[in-house]
Amino acid sequence: MKKSLILCLAFSMLAMALYAQTDKEKAASTVNKNTIESHIKFLSDDLLEGREAGTKGNKIAASYLANQLRKFGAKPISGTGTYYQNFDLLQSSAPNFVELNLNEVAYPLLASFKLPEMEQSGEAVFLGYGTEDDFKVESVSGKMVVVLAGIEAGQDPGQMFRSSRKKVELAKSMGAKGLLELVQFDEAMWSRIKHYVDQGTEVKNVNETSEIPHIWVNTKTTHPGFTKSMQLSYSLKSDGKTKTTLHTQNVVGTIEGTDPILKKEYVIYSAHYDHVGIGQPNAEGDSIYNGARDNNIGVTAVLSMLENLAKYPTKRSALFILFTAEEKGLLGSQYYADHPLIPLEQVSYCFNTDGGGYNDTSLATIVGLERTSAEELIIEGAGAFGLKAIGDPAPEQGLFDRSDNVNFAKKGIPAPTYSTGFDSFDDEIMKYYHQANDEADSLDYDYLLQFYQGYVYSGRLIANSSKKLFWKEGDKYEAAGKALYGMK
């Protein structure tokens, strides 16, 4: 009796000692240099051939990640027993030929978003900028619609791309034969845009209805002078774009939280694991783009969090997502956000990590730092391991909207991106960013140790916080957040 009482006392004292371990100590205790180096070195091996979505190397990386989730006891995707969220991409290449005439004048400078094999001619109608009102004026059924790209107030390429989608929808819903948008670009700009438009990759949509041709027509320096509602004739002939299907996968797992109430909420820890594959060789003849920085550094942050939470779960539950196809236009995160495996309103934060490299090892750069209520927690988390957390140093680059976090932000989930320290896009960054030189043996692992401990500690502070996690007032995504979480 006495003996068991003493034992009992000893155990409870031990339990108290464990309980007393702080989040900072927990973060420091599971992140070590050998482990992080081993993740980065394996994932950056030439064997994986740059991990391009849809390739064997991409699948090898996914297998490695799924097995890390398995090793640390993360739960697979509910009802499937697997950690893979499989889906297909369609990668298209330019048609071999396309011939367009409007009122019997040939327009040879064409970039095709959508273009099936076809040979047709008939009536076309010009609708100005193709606003909703413009479409109301004319019957477009059975006709090719011709419009100016962009909106009256803005004709920069970004605006043209953004306004394009709506015009296609209008044309399609009103039974038009297709949509031709007139653009004006000089040669250098046009060649970049044409390449981007002709070669695009998209998520394969199994429900996609038949598509209508959608083409940008570069009229170079002057528009042909069509006036609104002008009736035209057209002919269009092409062998169509070719499309290749790529099979790829996000890698997903969860660890349940400890708090009976807060565990219903999830924090996403995410990073993209794909890279750009094989490309132009560098001066040494190396053509494999191993992407050690972009983004094996980020992937290893998620794996560090996984290992930590397996040992010391937090109050909120954890949702680990390793995205594919970021390099093809944030497609893996887009697919996940459109096909979530945990209802999005149960996800209270997305702590993404991504980056092209670093030029200051006294920093952690968090794109979106000052935009969410976790700002202080992240500053504290990184600061505890000797790193100064700074916000986006180059807002003009639009980094917040160029990484996977944005697909969650658009849904309303507060979602910054934690990156290695950089304070500008200088030569040190550009030397590695999307270059064959981005190799594992050029990394500073002492710095990375601090960086990961800071990430893990920040993640723990976020996931244990009793505060509501949300956007700062007035943020661009605040309204989406209120809608998602049903807030007033």
Ligand SMILES: [Zn+2]
């Ligand atoms: Zn990249």
